[in-house]
Amino acid sequence: MMSKKKIVLAYSGGLDTSIILKWLQENYNAEVIAYTADIGQELNKKKIIKNAKKLGVKKIVINNLKNIFVKDYVFPMIRGHAIYEGVYLLGTSIARPLIAKDQIQVAKKNKAFAVSHGSTGKGNDQVRFELGYHYFGPKIKVIAPWRIWKLKSRTDLINYARKNNISIPKDKKGAPPFSVDDNLFHTSTEGKVLENPKNSAPEFIFQRTISPEKAPNKPTYLSIGFKNGDPTSVNGKKLTPEKILEKLNQLGGKNGIGRVDLVENRFIGIKSRGVYETPGGTLLLIAHRAIESVTLDRDTMHKKDSIMPRYAELIYNGYWFSKERLKLQKIVDQKRKKVNGTVKLKLYKGNVTIQSRMTKSSAYSMKKVSFEENKSFNKANVERFINFHKKKLK
Secondary structure, three states: OOOOEEEEEEOOOOHHHHHHHHHHHHHHOEEEEEEEEEOOOOOOHHHHHHHHHHOOOOOEEEEEOHHHHHHHHHHHHHHOOOOEOOOEOOOOOOHHHHHHHHHHHHHHHOOOOEEEOOOOOOOOHHHHHHHHHHHHOOOOEEEOHHHHOOOOOHHHHHHHHHHOOOOOOOOOOOOOOOEEEEOOOOEEEEOHHHHOOOOOOOHHHOOOOOOHHHOOOOOEEEEEEEEOOEEEEEOOEEOOHHHHHHHHHHHHHHOOOOEEEEEEEOOOOOEEEEEEEOHHHHHHHHHHHHHHHOOOOHHHHHHHHHHHHHHHHHHHOOOOOOHHHHHHHHHHOOOHHHOOEEEEEEEEOOEEEEEEEEOOOOOOOHHHHOOOOOOOOOHHHHHHHHHHHHHOOO
16 A cells, blocks of 8 residues: 655644634645644644644654744844844745745655645745745745635635534634744734724733833843854843843843834735734844944944945845855854843833943944043144045945
8 A cells, every 4th residue: 555645734723724724735646744843833732733734644743943033033133133124124035935934844754755835825924934944945846725625715714624524713802813923032923903004902802011101110120241243141141042132031021022013015915903012122133223223333234234235135034045145144143253241221111221232342432522622633634624524425
C-alpha cells in the first residue's frame, strides 16, 4: 500500500485553519501535518493537539521559535527603526518570514509535496508566506484555500464548521471573534466594527495594553542596556532577547503604551483598518534612537533615516529575504558596534519620556556643546560654512 502524499499546514487550532485542515483532507486525499510556530502568541498547546487529533491528524509539530524570532528578526528591524506609513511597527509582517522558513524545513523533513496557509485572499500575509516558501522551497507546491475554495464568506465558513462538527469560538461579547494576530512583538485586531473607519475601537478588544486613563497614577522608571546596537539588559539585569521583550511588554502594557489605530495601504492594493498593540517594541524603538543619538555620527544616522521608508516597505511587502533588504540591513548595521550604553525611560499613562542616555562613546562632546566659553570649537569656521551654503541657494 502506497503511503499518502503529505501537506504541511500552518495551523493555529482556531476556526479558519481547522476548516482548512478538513478541506485539505477532503480535496487532496493527503495526510495533513499540523504545524504551529510558537512565536509568543497566546498558545494553547493542548487545544491545538486536541483539535488536530479530532480532525484526524496523526502528526502535530509545535516549534518554539521565540528567541530566534526576537534575536534574528525583531532586533535587526529595531536597529533599522522600521515604521510603515509613519505609525506601524510591522509586528505581523516581521513574523511571517520566519514561519515560512521553518514550515518549509518541516515540509522537507517530512517529504511533503505541499505547504498550506490560512491567509485570506485579500490580505498581505498570503504574499509574505508565499515569498518565504518560494525562497526556501521553490519546488514545493503552495495551497492557498482562500483563493480557490467555494466558501465565500464568514457565514459559509461557519456553516461548513457546523456540518463537520468543528467548534466555533466566541469573543468576549458572545459573537464570532475579531480577526486577531499576535506574537511576542505585537497584537493586531481587524474586522467587524473596526472595518468602518468612523467607528472608534471598543476598549474590550485591547489585549496587552491597559487604557492610559486606567494606567497607574505613578510613573514607572526603567533602563535598557545596549551592546552592539541590540538590547541586552533591563534594569541592569541581563536577559535573553525573548525575556527582554516579555519584560518590556509587561512594563509598557501596564502603562498604556504602544496602541496604534491606523488605516494602512496593503501591498495588494486595498486599504484596511487595524488596531495594533506593540508596548515593548515602542519602548525599544524610542530607547534605540536615544542611544544612537549619543553614539553615532550625523551622516550615519541620516543615511539610516533616508533608507528607512524603503526598508520598512520591504518588510511589509514580504521581502525580508530579498537581496535589497539584506543590502539595506548592511547600511543599517554599518556602525552598530559603536552603539553601546544605557537609556533610562519614564513611562506614564501612555507616554514615554527619555530620562538619560549614558555611554562611553566619544560621539557626543561635552566640550564642544558647552555654552561656557571654550576653545574646542572654532566660531570663525561657522561664517565660512554659512557663506559656502549661501552660494548653494542659487
